[in-house]
Amino acid sequence: MEQIYLDHTSNTPLLPEVREAMAPYLHGEFANPSSLHRGGRKNAKALEEAREKTASLIGARGEEIIFTSCGTEANNFAMKGLAAAHEKKGRHIVVSSIEHFSILHAARRLERQGYRVTRVPVDQAGWVDPQKVREAIAPDTVLISIMHANGEVGTLQSIREIAQVAQEHGILFHTDAVSSCGTIPTNVSELGVAALTLTANQFYGPVGAAALYVRKGTKMLPFFDGGGQEEGRRSGTENLPAIVGMGKAAELALSHMEERTTSLLKLRNRLMEGLISVEEVYLNGHPTQRLPGHVSISVAHVESEPLLLSLDMEGISVASGSACNSKAMKSSHVLQAMGVPELLARGTVVLTLGIGNREEEISVVLDIFPKVVERLRKLNRTPIPQEVRSVR
Numbered sequence: 153m154e155q156i157y158l159d160h161t162s163n164t165p166l167l168p169e170v171r172e173a174m175a176p177y178l179h180g181e182f183a184n185p186s187s188l189h190r191g192g193r194k195n196a197k198a199l200e201e202a203r204e205k206t207a208s209l210i211g212a213r214g215e216e217i218i219f220t221s222c223g224t225e226a227n228n229f230a231m232k233g234l235a236a237a238h239e240k241k242g243r244h245i246v247v248s249s250i251e252h253f254s255i256l257h258a259a260r261r262l263e264r265q266g267y268r269v270t271r272v273p274v275d276q277a278g279w280v281d282p283q284k285v286r287e288a289i290a291p292d293t294v295l296i297s298i299m300h301a302n303g304e305v306g307t308l309q310s311i312r313e314i315a316q317v318a319q320e321h322g323i324l325f326h327t328d329a330v331s332s333c334g335t336i337p338t339n340v341s342e343l344g345v346a347a348l349t350l351t352a353n354q355f356y357g358p359v360g361a362a363a364l365y366v367r368k369g370t371k372m373l374p375f376f377d378g379g380g381q382e383e384g385r386r387s388g389t390e391n392l393p394a395i396v397g398m399g400k401a402a403e404l405a406l407s408h409m410e411e412r413t414t415s416l417l418k419l420r421n422r423l424m425e426g427l428i429s430v431e432e433v434y435l436n437g438h439p440t441q442r443l444p445g446h447v448s449i450s451v452a453h454v455e456s457e458p459l460l461l462s463l464d465m466e467g468i469s470v471a472s473g474s475a476c477n478s479k480a481m482k483s484s485h486v487l488q489a490m491g492v493p494e495l496l497a498r499g500t501v502v503l504t505l506g507i508g509n510r511e512e513e514i515s516v517v518l519d520i521f522p523k524v525v526e527r528l529r530k531l532n533r534t535p536i537p538q539e540v541r542s543v544r
Contacts, residue, residue: 156468156513160445160506161303161331166397167356173400174358177393185390186381195392202399206363209402210329210348211339218364218382219395223330223351224254226364227297229375229386230326230347231258234295235267237371238324242292243267248280248299248309249489252328255297256485272298277438278307278490286317296325300338300348303331304486304502305437306446315344324370330354330362334405335443336413346370352394356507357401361394412507416445419505419514423447426518427503430525434496436487445505450487450496453529459501462524468517471502 157165177198183191185199203214220226235245247259249271259269270288274280280298289296296318301308311327318325326347329338333348334355340348347370351362366372366385378387405412424447428435432452451459456472463470483497492500503517 154467156509156516158503158505158509158517159469159471161354161502161504162471163353163359164356164506165508166358167401167404169404170357170397170400174393174397177396181392185392186379198396199390199392202395205399205403206350207365209338209406210333210350210365211341212365213368215383216365216368218366218386219390219398220362220364220386221360221391222362223252223328223349225375226349226351226362227252227254227328228258229364229372230349230366231255231262231295231297233372233375234324234326234347234370235262236373238294242290242294244270244290244293246270246272246285246288246293246296248272248274250274250278250280250302250304250486251297251299252303252330255299255328259297268292274489276491277441278302278305278436278486279438279441280309280314282310282313282317285314289317289321289323293321293323296323298325298327299331300327300329300343301332301336301443302437302486304484305448305490306442307437308332308336308441308443311343311345318346319344331443334402335409335416335445337409340365340367347372352398352401355401355405358394358397360391361398363398413444415507416505419509419511420445420447422511423503423505423514423517426514427521430522433525436490436492436500443504445509447503447505449501449503450492451499451501451525452496453532454499454525455528455532456498456500458528459499459524462528463501463520466520466524468520471504472500 181195183195185196203217207214207217245259245267247255263269272280272284272288298309298314300311315325324346327345328349330349330351332338333350346367348365353359374385376387381387427433427449434450436448436450460470460472483494487497
């Protein structure tokens with residue numbers, strides 16, 4: 153049975169063109185780009201070509217791109233490197249309550265080092281009000297970090313407006329664009345950000361390659377100390393095959409973005425409308441201002457883990473909306489921040505489409521999903537109080 157893959161927010165498949173671009177650097181072209189001999193110089197040129205392609209995806213210059221191993225590293229680099237470089241100005245940071253853990257945990261570590269962190273709330277759609285960000289600013293605020301799009305509920309943020317607030321106060325603004333970059337237009341000049349995180353495996357590139365954009369002239373302390381790669385900003389031998397793959401994937405994403413988005417929107421809207429037509433199935437996130445291939449739903453009277461596993465047995469791969477530890481299922485911090493009642497949050501699954509999905513797959517999902525939900529509900533008839541249902 154061929155799986156219907158609806159978990160593209162976790163990872164996307166590697167495009168054949170990307171694999172082909174990477175192949176020489178997995179075999180014969182193995183020289184270190186820092187070496188001065190012929191092989192090293194050749195690979196250094198390939199590295200810089202990939203940097204330019206990656207920069208073009210977001211409207212930046214090559215010199216403003218720092219390659220990292222993943223989005224988590226880039227987010228940590230942004231939070232800690234920018235904060236440390238400007239701590240004489242102040243030690244206050246503003247983030248939203250629904251950021252990725254690589255931002256929230258980095259902020260928590262900075263708190264232990266004497267920084268103050270304000271976590272801006274969101275509304276029921278997971279949207280950050282720019283006015284709330286303005287109200288959170290203090291005289292010693294040095295950094296604001298608000299994600300471009302939330303990977304769990306799909307809501308797009310008003311990054312340009314928030315960046316304007318930051319600029320008015322002379323504050324650095326970083327956005328985590330991992331979930332959006334390569335999927336929707338993401339131009340750093342238009343957004344007005346000082347720093348931005350992106351990662352290749354979200355737009356059909358390889359795992360192990362990501363980047364942090366830092367606007368030219370922005371002071372930032374190095375995250376790693378070592379041999380001085382990446383202009384001394386991120387030492388360590390570069391993962392050249394993955395970086396070349398990222399450059400190729402960025403090139404393809406930029407040239408095919410419009411057609412990809414059109415296709416994803418059509419499939420997403422049909423999938424979303426079909427799923428929420430099932431009794432007591434509720435959409436999470438903004439109904440329209442969301443990623444084009446993203447659907448997050450909470451299903452009453454069902455736990456997310458058995459729902460995910462049951463769909464998997466039917467050949468449908470989706471993601472859970474809950475973080476599971478060894479003792480209990482807990483709703484995610486994102487759903488909690490949005491005010492999704494615990495009884496509903498525990499039945500959350502996330503379905504994310506990619507360029508390989510087709511109309512016939514949506515038909516299969518919409519046929520199987522109600523049957524699976526009905527079967528699971530017969531096994532679990534925990535009543536949902538009226539006051540909980542009314543929230544949604």
